[in-house]
Amino acid sequence: MTTPRIVVGVSGGVDSSVAALRLVQAGEPVAGLFMQNWADDGSGQCRAEEDRRDAVAVCGRLGIPFHFRDFSQQYWAGVFEHFLAEYAAGRTPNPDVLCNREVKFKHFLDAAQALGAERIATGHYARIDQHLGHWRLLRGADRGKDQSYFLHQLGQEQLSRTLFPIGDLEKPALRALAAEAGLATAGKKDSTGICFIGERDFRQFLSQYLPARQGDICDPDGVIIAQHPGVFYYTIGQREGLNIGGVRGRAQAPWFVVGKDVANNILYVDQDSNSPWMLSRRLRSETMHWIGGSAPARVFRCSAQTRYRQPDEDCEVTVLSDGTLLVRFDRPQRAVTPGQSLVLYDGAVCLGGAVIAATDAPMERRLAGTSLDEI
Structure with missing residues (x-):
């Protein structure tokens, strides 16, 4: 069997299927690897077996080897325990960010290297390039599907070993490629929500x-x-x-x-969807992760997202001595939530991100007993 140069994370969805297809069409020695990140809890809501069958079918259609790895213990320890602790503390965590950092670009990368591969590839809507000797994470071409928000914790080493083969595609074109190639996932519905919850309440x-x-x-x-x-x-x-x-x-x-x-x-x-009690102009973050390794300046302007698929919001960023950030938005922000991710952008370039620690929303300040100057 030929040693794969690239191992693709095949999830059983159409995005990862087309990622594998494009690499095969480019003549790369490719293998597929399916990650099981959540153990079936007997509820009947886990789609892992159905997704695995679809991933096997896609690999068979493309004529590439299929591998399976169970990362459910690593997911529990690296993602789910943190998820529960944050909710118990009243915060709202984002498990997809941790899953990418702790599982897909850590344990999956290790598994691929153990198979002899040089790089991994995934079906994320994002792009990677090099600029002035540094790897950069860029938004996907399909702004409505862009997933760079969830990838902001990646670093130089991970980006140097990663490919995003579908980052230049928009969803309709991607589905057309899947249908043309006869892939079983061509018409499969996109998964939504948190993977371990599935369709249940x-x-x-x-x-x-x-x-x-x-x-x-x-x-x-x-x-x-x-x-x-x-x-x-x-x-x-x-x-x-x-x-x-x-x-x-x-x-x-x-x-x-x-x-x-x-x-x-x-x-x-x-009863106001834009209640002044949840509007904020400033936030403090936890320690910032810079994709390029360092901040562009101690004080600079950029755009930010405090939730997925949010329009870019202009802001001024001050990097504090402890590595945290003070962010001042040009206009009031609705429902900025501690525990969620702040992600910074310079145009299409993702600079990195951090967990939101606190905001100057009036209700949050009242409950925390803090003043505006303390944010």
């Missing part, structure tokens, strides 16, 4: 690990208007799942989460 899943604890839902003035099953089931800006019916003396309008008092188990809500 998020709150029901989380309650298996973080038991429900009923508490009050209050308006910003502290008036109790309903009850909730646990503040950690909710995130700032959320509308769905509050189950607040008609409230006497209040308008017939939807409610939105504007704050979480974890210590007292109180959820704060308001």
Whole structure:
């Protein structure tokens, strides 16, 4: 058997299938590797076996070797335990970011190298190039599918060993290539949401690990208007799942989460989708990861995203002595949430990212007992 020069992470989806197809068409010695990152919990919601069958079919169609690795223990230790700890603390983590850093570009890369490969490839919508001796992570050509946000924790060593073969494609063209090649995944629906939850109810899943604890839902003035099953089931800006019916003396309008008092188990809500209680102009981050190895300057301007598929927001960044950031946005931001990722961009170039530690949103400052100057 020919030693593969590139091992493609085949997920059983159309994106990774076309990534493998394009490498085969380029004449590269390729093998496919399917990663199982979540052990079947018996709920019937895990699609891993169906996805594995599709990945095998794609590799068979392309005439490339298929490999399987079970990374579920590594995923549990490197991603899921952190996910639970963050939710228990009232923050909203992003497991896809950790999965890329801890599993796909660590354990998968190690497994590929053990098979003799020089590089790995994945079906991410992103691009890589070199500029002035450094590897750069660029947005994918399809802005609506761009996944650089989830890849911002990658470094120079990982980028030097990684290929994103579909980064220059838009989704319709990609599906057309898959259909033309007769790949079984050509019409397969894109997966959405967090991989280990699947199609089931998020709150029901989380309650298996973080038991429900009923508490009050209050308006910003502290008036109790309903009850909730646990503040950690909710995130700032959320509308769905509050189950607040008609409230006497209040308008017939939807409610939105504007704050979480974890210590007292109180959820704060308001009826304005852009409530001033959850608007912020400044944030502090945890330690920043720079893809190029260092910041472009101590103070500089760029654009940022504080959630996936958000339009670019202009801001000024100050790099503090401890490696954290102070970010000042040009206009107020809605529902910037501690625990989520701040990702910085210079045009199409992803500079890196960090976990959001705190914001100057009025409700957050009130609950934390901090002043504007402390953010």
